Amino acid sequence: MSGRKKVTGAVAMAASASLALAACGGGTGGPQTGGDSKLSNDKVIIGLLNDQSGVYKDLSGPNSAVAIQMAIDDYKAKYGNDAVAKTIEIVQADHQNKPDVANTKAQEMYDRQNADIILDVPTSSAALAVATQAKAKKKLFIDIGAATTALTGASCNKYTFHWAYDTYMLAHGTGAATVKNGGKTWSIVYPDYAFGQDMNKSFTTAVEGAGGKILQSIPTPFPNDNFSTFITKAAADNPDVVGIMAAGGDLINFVKQYNQAGMQDKATLAVGLMFITDIHSLGVEQFSGTQFTDAWYWNFDDENRKWADRFTEKTKTRPSFAHAGNYSAALQYLEAVQAAGTDAADAVVAKLEGKKVNDVFLRNGEIRAADHRVLHDSYLAKVKTKDQVKEDWDYQEILTTIPAAEAFGPVSDACKM
């Protein structure tokens, strides 16, 4: 009996040790101003805070720094000697997808490393922590990687912008557009935690709003690797569409088992959130025919492809929409610094608010002043079959462009700037 107690103790020890490892970092110091330059520290410092080692490493991670560096190069090439920001640096940190680590690292970036802006920050809880710091320190934060609408809702503030996508856009893109394309009846399978529950609600609203019908919403444990019985349940009512709201490894587990159960021919598979890296890792055959909403696709047109080629030269991999989003956010930030003639946060925010933008990522883009939601065209995509694929990473067929005005939700009442 005492042996069992000891084993329990060991598990507890191991757990607390791994928590302690995560909680390092910190330190504060005041911002410095110097020289005659209108820039703090005579330079612009861009902080990249994202997942450098965990589940989101491939879809943003270290390669986001490459994308940001491309924006810096383009800005310098465009303005040359007239550039307001002559020296631009990138500082990076890994937030491990943990809100407490993100909070500490953001403080450190703003206070000690004198970052003028923080970019990326996937994982909603981590992003919300950084938004709080941005508000407190009165410095900019542009989120690219996180999905929560709370960034432009209850947690919105003057210094936070949300650039690439959110759960509303995913649900209304995939949900409404699929119904319009004939997928009237749905079974939804979702992981039973905050993200999955939120996606289930958004999708239900979107599908019903478009005249479709939800036959079943099936919660699953998270994480989970055996979905066979859930798939049988989802198929029971013969839906037109099965919607899966899982991400990462769970999504791959689901899709493999969905195909093995012969479901590919019986119902359209719609995925709530998917990145091109997911298709790449599982292989295009497994996802063939799957529909999802994408914020950007590298092979959409010549402009995207040209940019993607530059990116691939440096990284040996094709960019995800998060990489392109990081490029766009960094570029538009530097343009705003140029327009303001300074990196003082309030002046830069004033230049960004309400701005209409077109760049390689933002098509018909607008930085909405009321809540800092960035509106832009997004896309209903379908994964190609293997014989349609002409080259590596050529995985998507764009079915519909969802116009910027329809892709994102209205300003939330919860947002008080």
Added chain:
Amino acid sequence: MSAFIQYTLQGLAAGGFYAVSALGLAVIFGVLGVVNFSHGAVYMLGAVLAAVLLAELNVNFWLALVIVPIIMFGFGVLMERALIRWLLQLDPLYNFLLTFGLTLVLVEAVKQRYGVSGLPYQIPPGLGGQVTVGSVGLPTYAIFACLFSVVVCIAVGLLLTRTRIGMIVRAATEAPERTRALGINVGRWVTPVFGFGIALAGLAGVLAAPSRAITAEMGSNFVIILFAVVVIGGLGSILGAVVAGFLVGLVEAYGVAYAPAYAQIVIFIMMALVILVRPAGLFGREEIA
């Protein structure tokens, strides 16, 4: 009724997989008394190895079923020689912590080398599709995996009960001193048995590759279910691991079908009930403290 049969078949298919996955864990605990927390990581290594062999050397699934366990046996021998054996004389707690740490190292190493989004693995030719009888159907691969698992479990059972090596190993676990007195070098058997347990985990990994996501994290949660299986079956009992594997598969499938709110905890409720009635598990021997 057909729905019930469907769930039962799915439960049995999952159960066979649980049984073969838990088998190595039971062998290692039964013979060495080591609570091998790295079993999930080794299972992951098996799957990753199968994917890498396929991608780099075009080693197909059938060959991988043979090659991967052999490589993992070597890995297990190395692991036992380099790490486990130094702690065998100490409290089991030490080996638990060692294997826990080893898990973290293996998972990080795979992440560093192969990234985090997972590796592709197609279903082997001939095992795709469905077998359907009336309104009941099962993926061909699930049926194969289950049958294959049963064969492996029976083979391991026969090896332990019907061969001289098996008898020595069992004697060594039950009464090491007396076995030693008979002139049998018990220590000599420790390393290959550990390697064998690790090879079984690797084999389970290969079996998982076509139907599960191959990521560095794939064993992290799976190992928890495996521990539930061996605790229900009785720590160290081979027959227990097999029976409990099928039980857990069935209970999980019925739980999902009829009590989805409890799907996640139903296995652990069963574990608690079993321990209440039989503290040593279904087939475990009561130890005299």
